[in-house]
Amino acid sequence: MIANLQILMFLAFYLVIFGLSLWALVDLATRPSRAFVDGGKRTKQFWGxxxxxxxxxxxxxxxxxxxxxFLSFLALGSAVASIVYLVDVRPAIAPYSRKKGPRGPSSRGGW
Known part of the structure; x- marks a missing residue:
C-alpha cells in the first residue's frame, strides 16, 4: 500500500514539473520579443x-x-528553469507585453 502511494506521489511530482514547464513555454510563446529587451531580461530566443x-x-x-x-535526474533542472522564468522574467516583461488601448500607443490618458 505504501509502495503504491509512493509511486503515485512520484508520478504527481513529475506531472507537476511537466505542467510547470509547459506553462512557462506557452507563456513565452505568447510574449512579444520586444518585451524582453524593454524589460531588461535576456532575449526571447534565449528563453526559448x-x-x-x-x-x-x-x-x-x-x-x-x-x-x-528516463532523464528523471534532469527534471529538477527543468523545474528550476521554469520557476525562474515564471517568477523573475514573466513579471518583469508583463508591463511591456500588454496590448495598447483603442487609441494606440501614443495615448497617454489623463486630461
Missing part, C-alpha cells in the same frame, strides 16, 4: 532555448506508464 528542452526533458522524466521514464 532554455524552456524548450526543459519541457522536453520534463516530459521524458514522467514515469513509464505515461511517459518515457
Amino acid at each position: 532555448l532554455i524552456l524548450g528542452p526543459a519541457a522536453a526533458i520534463a516530459f521524458m522524466a514522467i514515469p513509464a506508464p505515461l511517459g518515457l521514464g
